[in-house]
Amino acid sequence: xxxxxxxxxxxxxxxxxxxxxxxxxxxxxxxxxxxxxxxxxxxxxxxxxxxxxxxxxxxxxxxxxxxxxxxxxxxxxxxxxxxxxxxxxxxxxxxxxxxxxxxxxxxxxxxxxxxxxxxxxxxxxxxxxxxxxxxxxxxxxxxxxxxxxxxxxxxxxxxxxxxxxxxxxxxxxxxxxxxxxxxxxxxxxxxxxxxxxxxxxxxxxxxxxxxxxxxxxxxxxxxxxxxxxxxxxxxxxxxxxxxxxxxxxxxxxxxxxxxxxxxxxxxxxxxxxxxxxxxxxxxxxxxxxxxxxxxxxxxxxxxxxxxxxxxxxxxxxxxxxxxxxxxxxxxxxx
Numbered sequence: 663x664x665x666x667x668x669x670x671x672x673x674x675x676x677x678x679x680x681x682x683x684x685x686x687x688x689x690x691x692x693x694x695x696x697x698x699x700x701x702x703x704x705x706x707x708x709x710x711x712x713x714x715x716x717x718x719x720x721x722x723x724x725x726x727x728x729x730x731x732x733x734x735x736x737x738x739x740x741x742x743x744x745x746x747x748x749x750x751x752x753x754x755x756x757x758x759x760x761x762x763x764x765x766x767x768x769x770x771x772x773x774x775x776x777x778x779x780x781x782x783x784x785x786x787x788x789x790x791x792x793x794x795x796x797x798x799x800x801x802x803x804x805x806x807x808x809x810x811x812x813x814x815x816x817x818x819x820x821x822x823x824x825x826x827x828x829x830x831x832x833x834x835x836x837x838x839x840x841x842x843x844x845x846x847x848x849x850x851x852x853x854x855x856x857x858x859x860x861x862x863x864x865x866x867x868x869x870x871x872x873x874x875x876x877x878x879x880x881x882x883x884x885x886x887x888x889x890x891x892x893x894x895x896x897x898x899x900x901x902x903x904x905x906x907x908x909x910x911x912x913x914x915x916x917x918x919x920x921x922x923x924x925x926x927x928x929x930x931x932x933x934x935x936x937x938x939x940x941x942x943x944x945x946x947x948x949x950x951x952x953x954x955x956x957x958x959x960x961x962x963x964x965x966x967x968x969x970x971x972x973x974x975x976x977x978x979x980x981x982x983x984x985x986x987x988x989x990x991x992x993x994x995x996x
Contacts, residue, residue: 734935742956799966823856842904884911943987
């Protein structure tokens with residue numbers, strides 16, 4: 663592999679001149695710049711990015727810590743983070759924790775300035791006392807109960823869930839169930855609160871039998887929870903699921919039981935994963951602006967790395983309700 667010295671010998675200039683050209687400094691004579699550029703092309707020289715970043719006091723890496731990449735929301739969000747990081751010359755290191763407390767703690771403890779310039783973290787199991795301070799800027803994603811002086815980017819999950827359930831109420835549904843993880847804290851608790859608020863505003867009673875727990879956010883969990891709900895003496899006529907995979911699992915069970923969606927059962931998901939538009943029926947879902955969320959989080963980390971000093975930011979990202987066939991039925995020509 664060619665070195666700066668090899669390029670300098672071929673171009674007939676000093677190593678310092680070659681370094682100035684490679685690093686984009688303006689004060690190089692045009693003739694010398696042309697000779698260096700020709701020599702760079704001839705030798706195939708490639709700069710050592712790690713060494714360059716260390717000289718600049720940065721690693722060139724951004725960490726993105728999520729529970730599961732197999733859940734489409736996090737996979738799609740990772741793509742947005744990678745795109746948002748490119749203008750800042752960051753490569754993204756992705757770590758999944760499976761929502762395990764010890765893995766979250768160990769991952770956060772390992773994120774020091776020798777490894778990354780900053781981190782975006784979607785915590786699921788850790789408590790405030792567990793969050794190791796790695797000495798780099800950290801931005802939290804999603805709802806969290808952690809009373810920490812850290813930047814946070816997310817959507818208003820209470821309002822989003824309320825919007826989804828109100829849509830079902832407006833369709834005339836009265837036995838509205840909910841499927842999600844046990845709502846002890848964080849996102850699940852926020853979405854359950856929005857569900858209850860919408861029911862109260864509609865004058866509908868709470869029925870704990872209509873709250874079905876899903877251990878994880880996978881298709882199988884949604885299918886199993888829906889089976890429990892359909893076995894009730896008074897089964898639901900609608901269901902709000904805490905993510906799209908749960909919703910699609912619920913639809914599978916409903917169809918297998920001979921129900922028509924949305925005629926017999928209306929279904930709403932959450933996250934607007936790409937595949938939700940292509941399922942049969944297509945899925946009505948809460949659609950966070952994932953690209954905007956990724957940009958806001960990366961930009962916050964970047965501002966912190968430049969030494970900017972400002973109070974912890976709470977950034978709310980917009981969402982919409984994407985109404986599709988699972989509640990509205992197939993579109994028909996007029």
